[in-house]
Amino acid sequence: MLKYFNPFVEAFFLTVVFIFIISLWAKKIDWSGRKESRHIHQKNVYRVGGIAMVAVFIFLILFNRDLVITPELFGFMLAAIILLFVGIRDDFRELFWKTQLFFQMAVGVLIFIIGVRIYHVTNPFTGGVINLDLSQTVLIALCLVVFWIVLVVNAVNWLDGIDGLAGGITLISLVTIFLLSFKPEVNQPPIAIIAAILIGIMLGFLVFNFNPAKVLAGTSGSMFMGLSLAILAIFSGTKIATAILVLAIPIIDFIWVIGERIKSGREIFRADRKHLHYKLLELGWSQKKIAIIYYAVTLLIAIVALNTRAIGKSVTLAISFLIMVIVSWSIKKKLEQFD
Secondary structure: OHHHHHHHHHHHHHHHHHHHHHHHHHHHHOOOOOOOOOOOOOOOOEOOHHHHHHHHHHHHHHOOOOOOOOHHHHHHHHHHHHHHHHHHHHHHOOOOHHHHHHHHHHHHHHHHHHOOOOOEEEOOOOOOEEEOOHHHHHHHHHHHHHHHHHHHHHHHHHHOOOOOHHHHHHHHHHHHHHHHOOOOOOOOHHHHHHHHHHHHHHHHHHHHHOOOOOEOOHHHHHHHHHHHHHHHHHHOOOOHHHHHHHOHHHHHHHHHHHHHHHHHOOOOOOOOOOOHHHHHHHOOOOHHHHHHHHHHHHHHHHHHHHOOOHHHHHHHHHHHHHHHHHHHHHHHHHHHHHO
16 A cells, blocks of 8 residues: 555645745745736735646656556646646736637647547446447547546636635545545556545645635646546546546536526636635635535535446436536525625
8 A cells, every 4th residue: 555655645745845835935026926806815825836736746757666657647747737837827917718728628639649538438327338439439539538628627727716625626536536446347556646646736735725725726736636637537447427426516617607608698718706616705605614515515426426336426416416506596596686
């Protein structure tokens, strides 16, 4: 078990040390990033978490003796570096959403070319496997990878609105993938090692990000979280159904917000405060309360995801979607009464 425990401990301590050093430097030069009306942190909180996350991840992957740098893992690291620079640019001077979307899609295409592929999907109604013959359905396979990367990256990015929320949900999701990698039908020790590294990084980040936050992930950090979950779900025997279930709250919120923006005639990727966590803030909930409720629900769903097959996951996801729609609609009506 040391090959899993040691990377976790190393990732945790390196992340804590790196964030501490880089936040001191950021404070010294007042490098806190851009401020907008939707942001709840306006001063003395630094958007440098993503830099530390990616740096520690790359370092530990390269120097872990139990990992082989396969083309797929190399593609993961390359994608992380590309999105890091895109995110840093957005953290300090907002990038047009179409530019961000372009790079997210480009990263999806890049890792597909390198070898990160979805070879099959599970039929949610029968539990059977639908194989994707790349010689005949390469375009479909490419679109699936790109769509999956864009979906998860943006769902997690949009979740990063209050202290500890995106980091905590990502942590629970990574623990789920870590445990999943030990199941007999998966049995992927390298995925467990990568997940252990990422778990340590998330815990180290949450030391500074849980309310009251001293450091933020920024766009660079939230996109790295989303990218990590999206790619590990593909690596883990294409366990996308499990990932969708564990990420039910951010994914359903993502779909709900896009629906509201389309309904109001706004650009679907134009940032606003329509997300569920912002609405709960408007109702007077504290950031800690929102984060803990999200954690509890996600943990419950993760337990279900680890102990059910495809049909059970589909039912759970449908129930989660229905509950989220009811909750979002109820909150919307309640806020309208206050206006």
